[in-house]
């Protein structure tokens with residue numbers, strides 16, 4: 743990971759709040775968010791630390807941390823926060839910001855999965871199609887060759903075929919009625 747620039751950028755939080763608001767400045771560091779977070783064991787910064795760094799304008803540390811990619815968007819933190827800081831949504835905002843700013847994701851596989859998931863939902867018109875999502879993710883994450891080498895790919899395909907036979911996976915995506923609305927959401931979020 744490259745060394746972060748420690749010069750504060752106070753416009754970072756202003757821009758985030760203009761896109762939110764997320765109420766980050768209301769944080770008084772009680773750590774209720776972190777204490778309830780089921781993914782904190784895998785994070786390099788705790789959720790309260792991400793909020794603090796954002797308030798301090800430490801943009802690069804926020805955008806380069808693993809935490810924003812590890813966050814599972816479960817919203818436990820947001821529910822527990824006594825100050826209505828919208829932590830989970832802020833984590834999503836930071837992910838988008840990092841991608842737009844060309845910051846290399848600290849968890850590239852998670853980033854590949856996010857992108858594959860959204861591309862899949864866009865292609866199917868609203869509902870994820872699991873049978874095509876996984877191969878698309880392997881391709882995007884550059885995992886096909888290593889899976890071929892280790893024999894993992896063959897095992898995964900076997901499992902997939904088993905699930906197909908049992909009717910637990912469908913060959914075609916499920917169509918939904920709100921396709922136009924989903925299309926409009928993708929259009930508005932670019």
Ligand code: SF4
Pocket residue numbers: 768769770771772773774775776789790793819822823824825826827829
């Ligand atoms: S729960 Fe809310 S106020 Fe407490 S540390 Fe987390 S964000 Fe800050």
Ligand code: SF4
Pocket residue numbers: 775778779780781782789812813814815816817818819820829830833
């Ligand atoms: S939304 Fe993210 S940061 Fe908040 S509790 Fe869930 S995993 Fe942790």
